[in-house]
Amino acid sequence: MPEVSARRWESADALTTETRRIVAATEAMMASTAHHLSEGIENLRLKAIVHELPDFLYVKDRDSRFVFANAVTASCLGLESAEKLTGKRDFDLFDFETARRHFDIEQQIMATGQARIDMEETVVLPGGGKPIVRLTSKIPLRNDRGEIIGLIGVSRDITERKLQEDLYRGQANLLEMIARNEPLPMILEALVLMIEAQLTGIDGSVLLLDSEGTRLYHGAAPNLPGGYSRLIDGVSIGPKVGSCGTAAWRGQTVIVEDVMSDPLWEDFRALVAPFGFRSCWSTPIATSQNNVLGTFALYSREVRRPTEREMKLVALATHIAGIAIERKRVDDRIHFMAHHDDLTGLPNRAFLKERLANILDQARRNNRKVTVAYIDLDNFKDINDGRGHAAGDEVLKEIAVRMVNSVRASDMVVRLGGDEFLVVLVHQSSHDAGIMRRLRELQKAINRPVRDEDGEFAVTSSIGVASFPFDGATSEELLANADRAMYRAKELGRSTLQYHDGVGSTPVGMPLSEREELHQAIVGDQLFLEYQPQVDVATGRITGLEALVRWSHPAKGRVPPVNFIPLAEETGLIVHLGLWVLNEACRRARHWQDMGLTPMTIAVNVSAKQFADPDFAKHVAEALERHDLKSHWLELEVTESVVMQDAERALAMMESLRALGVRLSIDDFGSGYSSLAALKTFPFDRLKMDRSLVEALPGDKTAVAIVSAVISLARTLKLSVLAEGVETDAQLDFLRQAGCDEAQGYCFSKPVSPDGIAALLQAGSL
Incomplete structure (x- = not known):
């Protein structure tokens, strides 16, 4: 043996x-x-x-x-x-x-x-x-x-030993990813997968607390159902908001054995029930100072408490997640400080240098314009000398906020230093006629009086404008020409907007002496209307017309609206101009009906001063009666800024107009700050999306998201949606698929004369 x-x-x-x-x-x-x-x-x-x-x-x-x-x-x-x-x-x-x-x-x-x-x-x-x-x-x-x-x-x-070895390797890999500064979503997803691999029948989730400390947003949940992740994305924290919202609120671990009976889940049971989860254990992810950064949660489809080993794994996960999130925040802060101004939070010259070259390259490929406005505050030294540097800093911060609120999300506002700023307007079509209107609105926002504890004082600005590619092929050329135009504006008396013309720059707009000429145009026979068709996106049928005023000057010929509308607003002539347009549009609509043409809704723009006139509703009623036009064939377009200036008075005016039977639409929606309260509060029939949103379609992801959201919102509020400035088939295809009702723009027809409209109405469609 x-x-x-x-x-x-x-x-x-x-x-x-x-x-x-x-x-x-x-x-x-x-x-x-x-x-x-x-x-x-x-x-x-x-x-x-x-x-x-x-x-x-x-x-x-x-x-x-x-x-x-x-x-x-x-x-x-x-x-x-x-x-x-x-x-x-x-x-x-x-x-x-x-x-x-x-x-x-x-x-x-x-x-x-x-x-x-x-x-x-x-x-x-x-x-x-x-x-x-x-x-x-x-x-x-x-x-x-x-x-x-x-x-x-x-x-x-040796299963436990292998799990422990895998855990050690996973930790080492995660720390390497953090050290290599890999994207936070990748790190958090790897973390959740590492923990899930250690357990059976468990799904993990990381939610991140926003900078305001009020909402939790998706961080990582590789195996949670996508529908559930989307439903809880953006959930508010609070004392009774499921496991995660409550854990973030308390700053303590929240263990829920049965979500169907626990009172913390009372408001969310219907949400979680279709996905079969019964237990949820959530632990805050916190900094070394115990500031909550987010939550790490484990979900089980069994009614039970977590085991001791599961809670040890959660402790490990929250520790690593805290390191990763803090590292990302520090990196973001360093990057932000390097590329943004400390006082205003605006991008600085370094950021501009990185971005502007890319913006111009993209514009060159897509045959787009880019406009830069070089802005200098005229009397800023006086503010610093008279009120102190602290007051000057407050002025700079206030002006920065005004400029950001006056441009689109895709545009850029930069502080170059001192009292100099730069605004970059992107995604313009090659014949964007509304750019000067936007720049004048920007200047008006800057020039509004500033109030402080000592009273109110004026701030004015000189603006120099240059456009790519006409005024410069590179960012350096463009900025230099905008700078020259700005100095030219100062030479001409300040509080002026000056456009670079390649030679010596001449003022845009009309001299003060021509105000009387505009008055003569209104009372004389120099103004006329053109009409732009509004078309059903699905059928191509003409559904309405927008009346657009034009000026045929006896000596200068045709004057663009961008040159005389701002002057009319500044001098108060806009009220008389608006009444003329209202009456002429009603007269022409009645004339077309008398010709036997299909009746069409005529849309007329209403200015802020015109809308503020207490007798405006009476003027509308008189125009309808004078020309024997039924009220439902008239639509009045007002911008959001008009009705939000005095909401109570605006609501009363709109109710008076609705009592007449006219339609009301909110114009230029999306061109600046848009308040959902305006749509909810005021009795609009139609929402008109601004051309600045439409022109970026369908290539700009931000514009796509905003337009889709606007259309969805309008449908919820039972408003019809019209898109302005549609120029390409690609834009039209997107709008059709997104569910937009109507559109107008050069894709269908430019504004045409009354005789041209008669011919189109006889044809029935474009």
Whole structure:
């Protein structure tokens, strides 16, 4: 017998001491029995010891049938006792592929006499469940004559050890990702996946607290249902907001065993029920100073509390997430400080240098214009000298806010230094006629009086304007020409807007002496209306017309509206001008109906001063009566800024107009600050999206998102939607797919004369 054992150890010299002891004990038992394997083990003392071993121990015959197995082997295979395993093969216990793999290895061992030591194998035990990892050694079993009669298998469950090794590797990988400054979403997703891999039936989620500390937003949830993640994205925190919202509010771990009965989930049960989650345990992610950064949550579809091990993993996850989020915030802050002005928070010269070249490249590829406005505050030194530098700083911050609120989200406002600013207007079409209107509105916003505790004082600005590609092919040329135009504006008396013309720059607009000429145009016969068709997006049928005023000057010829409308507003002539347009539009609409043409709604723009006139509703009623036009064929367009100046008075005026039966639309929606309150409060029939949104479609993702949201909002409020400035088929296709009702612009028709409109109405469509 010692000789036989010696030969066996030669082929298994890599066995551990414990394994050798087990094998030796087994051989001793078998040697004391009859020579046939089926006679069993009769040494009861040794048999009891073997059954107490925590590792798997079994003996198989030449056909890979179990001859003997200890208790833990049988139990893990789902059998009540070791005796019930006798005579079975792996094919009776495992899936075919697993059984075949075991069988092939065992047959090779018995055929060659070569042991297989410390094989690492992943096995799904009978009955399913999570796979386990085993470290297995199998050696051939010989009789006294040295003949191989079977094999002995020894196996240890190392699943926990492997999980711990994976956890260590995962931690190291995450720390490397943080050190490499990889994107935070990637780090958080890897973190959640690492924790999920350690658990069974658990889905993880990271939510990030916003800068205001009021809402939680999606951070990472790779295996949560997408629909659920979208529903909780942006949830407010509070004392009774599920697990995560409450944990962030309390700054403490919140464990909910059953979301269907816990009062913290009372308002969210209907939301979570379709997804089958029953338990949710959420822990705040916090800084070293215990400032909450977000939450880490685990979801289970069972009603239960977390185990001690699960909570240890959560503690590890929140610690690593805190490091990653803090690192990202520090990096963002450093980047922000390097590219933004400390006082106003606006982008600085460094940011401008990085961005402007890219903006111009994109404009060049898409045949777009880019306009830059170089802005200098005229009397800023007087403010600093007279009121102190602290007051000057407050003025700069106020002006910065005004400028940001006067431009679109896609535009850029930069503080160049001191009292100098730059505004970059992007995504313009090549013939954008509204740019000067936008710049004048910007200047008006800047020039509004500033109030402080000592009273009110004036701030004016000089603006120099240059456009790409006409006034410069590079950012350097463009800025230099805008700067020159700004100095020219100062030379001409300040509080002026000056456009670079490539030579010496001449003022845009009209001299003060021409105000009387505009008055003569209104009372004389120099003004006329053109009409731009409004078209049903789905059918192409003309649904309405917008009346647009034009001026035929006896000496200068045709004067663009951008040159005389601002003057009319500044002098108060806009009220008289508006009344003329109102009456002429009603007269023409009645004339077309008398011709037998299909009646069309005529849209007329209403200015702020005109709308503020207490007699405006009476003037509208008189115009309708004078020209015998039914009120529902007239639509009045007012901008949001007009009605928001005095909401109570505006609402009363709109109710008076609605009582007449005229339609009301909100014009230029999206051109600046847009308040949802305006849509909810005032009785509008239609929403007109500003051309600044439409012109960026469909290539600009921001514009796409905003336009889609506006259309969806309008549908909810039962408003029809009209898009202005539609110029391309691509824009029209997008609007059609997005559900926009109507559109107008050069894609259909430019503004045309009354005779041209008559011809179009006879045709019925464009």
